[in-house]
Amino acid sequence: MPSSACPSAKENAVAVATASKEVRRLDRVIIxxxxxxxxxMQLTGDRFTSETASFGNDLSTxxxxxAEIRAPAGTLPGVSSFQLHFADHxxxxxxxxxxxxxxxNPAALKVNIADVPRGAEVIVNTDEFxxxxxxxxxxxESPLEDGSLDGYRVHPVPLTxxxxxxxxxxxxxxxxxxxxxxxxxxxxxxxxYHRPTGGTESFLxxxxxxxxxxAAANIAAFRAGWNFGETTEDxxxxxxVAPAAAAFPAGTYRNISGNLALSYGLVAASRQxxxxxxxxxxxxxxxxxxxxxxxxxxxxxxxxxxxxxxxxGIGAALxxxxxxxxxxxxxxxxxxxxxxxTIGLAVSLELPLLVVDIQRGGxxxxxxxxxxxADLLQAMxxxxxxxxxxxxxxKTPADCFDAALEAARIALTYRTPVFLLSDGYLANGxxxxxxxxxxxLPDLRTPFATGPNHTLADGTxxxxxxxxxxxxxxxxxxxxGTPGLEHRIGGIEKQDGTGxxxxxxxxxxxMVRTRQAKVDNIDVPDAEVDDPSGxxxxxxxxxxxxxxxxxxxxxxxxxxxxPVAQVHLRHLNPLxxxxxxxxxxxxxxxxxxxxxxxxxxxxxxxxxxxxxxxxQVNGMPFKAEQLATVLKEALDG
Numbered sequence: 001m002p003s004s005a006c007p008s009a010k011e012n013a014v015a016v017a018t019a020s021k022e023v024r025r026l027d028r029v030i031i032x033x034x035x036x037x038x039x040x041m042q043l044t045g046d047r048f049t050s051e052t053a054s055f056g057n058d059l060s061t062x063x064x065x066x067a068e069i070r071a072p073a074g075t076l077p078g079v080s081s082f083q084l085h086f087a088d089h090x091x092x093x094x095x096x097x098x099x100x101x102x103x104x105n106p107a108a109l110k111v112n113i114a115d116v117p118r119g120a121e122v123i124v125n126t127d128e129f130x131x132x133x134x135x136x137x138x139x140x141e142s143p144l145e146d147g148s149l150d151g152y153r154v155h156p157v158p159l160t161x162x163x164x165x166x167x168x169x170x171x172x173x174x175x176x177x178x179x180x181x182x183x184x185x186x187x188x189x190x191x192x193y194h195r196p197t198g199g200t201e202s203f204l205x206x207x208x209x210x211x212x213x214x215a216a217a218n219i220a221a222f223r224a225g226w227n228f229g230e231t232t233e234d235x236x237x238x239x240x241v242a243p244a245a246a247a248f249p250a251g252t253y254r255n256i257s258g259n260l261a262l263s264y265g266l267v268a269a270s271r272q273x274x275x276x277x278x279x280x281x282x283x284x285x286x287x288x289x290x291x292x293x294x295x296x297x298x299x300x301x302x303x304x305x306x307x308x309x310x311x312x313g314i315g316a317a318l319x320x321x322x323x324x325x326x327x328x329x330x331x332x333x334x335x336x337x338x339x340x341x342t343i344g345l346a347v348s349l350e351l352p353l354l355v356v357d358i359q360r361g362g363x364x365x366x367x368x369x370x371x372x373x374a375d376l377l378q379a380m381x382x383x384x385x386x387x388x389x390x391x392x393x394x395k396t397p398a399d400c401f402d403a404a405l406e407a408a409r410i411a412l413t414y415r416t417p418v419f420l421l422s423d424g425y426l427a428n429g430x431x432x433x434x435x436x437x438x439x440x441l442p443d444l445r446t447p448f449a450t451g452p453n454h455t456l457a458d459g460t461x462x463x464x465x466x467x468x469x470x471x472x473x474x475x476x477x478x479x480x481g482t483p484g485l486e487h488r489i490g491g492i493e494k495q496d497g498t499g500x501x502x503x504x505x506x507x508x509x510x511m512v513r514t515r516q517a518k519v520d521n522i523d524v525p526d527a528e529v530d531d532p533s534g535x536x537x538x539x540x541x542x543x544x545x546x547x548x549x550x551x552x553x554x555x556x557x558x559x560x561x562x563p564v565a566q567v568h569l570r571h572l573n574p575l576x577x578x579x580x581x582x583x584x585x586x587x588x589x590x591x592x593x594x595x596x597x598x599x600x601x602x603x604x605x606x607x608x609x610x611x612x613x614x615x616q617v618n619g620m621p622f623k624a625e626q627l628a629t630v631l632k633e634a635l636d637g
Contacts, residue, residue: 028087030095035104037080040182045082051195053255056243057086062094063428067368079111090247092548096623107137118151127160166224170217180221187225251434258397258426263293265404270326273444276301278325280317285368286424287330287358310338321351324479330356347387352411359423361619370619371424374595379419388519391572393421395547398433412446415474425545449476465499473518527576531565539586543569552624580607
């Protein structure tokens with residue numbers, strides 16, 4: 001194919017449509033790539049996202065894939081999808097419904113078509129619509145011919161055939177050539193939406209650096225898809241979505257997923273604390289990416305230990321905390337259940353430990369690749385005895401960076417384990433992130449105990465491991481091996497001050513109440529109330545990843561002239577000091593959650609307000625329009 005037909009990698013420029021084709025300008029677009037779990041939909045979506053981020057659009061993504069490593073080909077459970085919402089303005093969610101669906105096979109079409117509004121564009125790979133493939137998913141007749149798609153703008157494209165034809169010169173088998181059809185689709189969509197192309201070509205060269213022929217074939221398929229859009233009559237219109245210049249403060253940005261942002265936040269916290277970072281972890285979806293990422297950063301003093309099980313992972317991490325490291329263990333809900341005894345031990349020992357829970361659908365194994373935020377009560381109360389633990393929750397993928405720093409601040413300042421509650425939606429989703437300067441990061445340095453801290457009645461100077469800071473109630477952090485600081489360690493109740501084993505009832509009562517007071521008195525900022533009109537009677541209270549859908553829904557109502565107030569919580573234990581006054585100020589309080597009402601139950605119990613739940617536990621995030629409807633009904637009621 002002529003090289004002049006496609007922008008070169010060096011130019012890294014937006015492709016400009018020829019004068020013979022119409023170019024329409026849009027303010028936002030939602031695209032969903034869908035296909036078999038082996039069709040490379042996640043890679044395709046990731047590459048389109050990366051180019052969109054480099055172009056300067058605001059964006060939000062929603063990867064959605066099966067739990068099986070490789071579900072049966074062509075089946076409904078095996079469908080994998082990637083949705084991307086990008087715009088020329090500030091956006092908050094991956095979008096409710098796609099404007100464009102790319103369906104690589106009948107299963108992908110059947111699973112996703114119900115989400116596509118009438119009038120939207122549907123690009124289908126006609127090569128895969130064989131009789132056998134359609135019967136496998138329950139199509140008695142071809143949906144491309146029976147009129148069921150008449151309400152959509154359907155583009156039938158033989159993606160497989162066109163890809164194989166474009167790669168003839170590479171001498172690949174048909175099966176090998178077919179694997180590049182996702183790059184053909186990516187090239188076509190890149191032409192449709194004027195995406196930069198150089199980054200993807202550079203990525204492919206780097207990814208297949210040891211297989212230059214495969215790299216060249218994928219690039220050829222990518223360019224062939226771009227050329228197809230340029231030359232075919234079926235695609236008479238391309239679209240432009242301008243950069244979202246006004247949406248971003250000045251700075252250097254990159255696209256980032258929640259797990260990557262969280263990993264970077266942990267590394268930054270260890271540097272700001274001047275402590276080595278230690279991760280004791282056992283692989284579990286959707287937290288494993290953090291283990292993978294942190295293992296790459298030994299140059300920053302990061303040590304990662306992939307343990308034989310969840311219990312060993314947190315045990316090693318707690319040992320590292322005792323030894324003076326910023327200690328972390330990562331997991332999901334099932335792993336938290338196994339770690340609960342050691343979390344209680346960390347409460348008793350009063351050592352800093354970050355427990356990162358990337359929540360997923362449950363109970364038990366549940367829905368490993370789907371999202372949920374149903375571990376709040378487990379994080380709050382899921383241990384024997386009175387074992388209070390602070391809980392922090394990020395609200396967006398990029399916010400995972402700041403939440404990691406905040407969790408580290410609390411753990412180090414107050415000598416306590418801290419829960420960091422992210423979820424699968426944040427972990428795998430992505431958005432632009434402004435890279436902060438080092439001067440913007442908090443100083444997390446914490447002094448170790450260096451000598452005696454108590455004088456006995458006879459004048460002898462001794463070290464008391466449980467003599468507390470009068471403001472934070474934190475006990476001293478004494479590194480083992482420091483002369484004169486020898487002290488007892490273990491899970492049996494300690495005597496206040498001395499740390500000796502104690503079965504005294506009064507002492508146990510004191511220690512339990514002191515540990516609770518330490519958590520209750522953690523310095524957290526007041527809840528920020530977003531109520532621009534000052535006349536709202538409805539307050540929407542949320543936490544964690546519901547921030548995007550809730551905020552988008554609130555914006556819609558305000559745009560319609562309806563006053564609504566919003567509060568979103570980062571700190572769930574302790575709750576902000578002013579939250580009780582805030583929730584009592586509004587006649588109606590609605591709490592949307594991806595569980596069966598866990599925060600609502602806490603708020604009702606603590607503040608005696610009639611907080612109403614709106615819940616969803618289908619493994620998917622809320623849709624903004626759905627929430628807007630619920631909130632309007634609450635206003636009307």
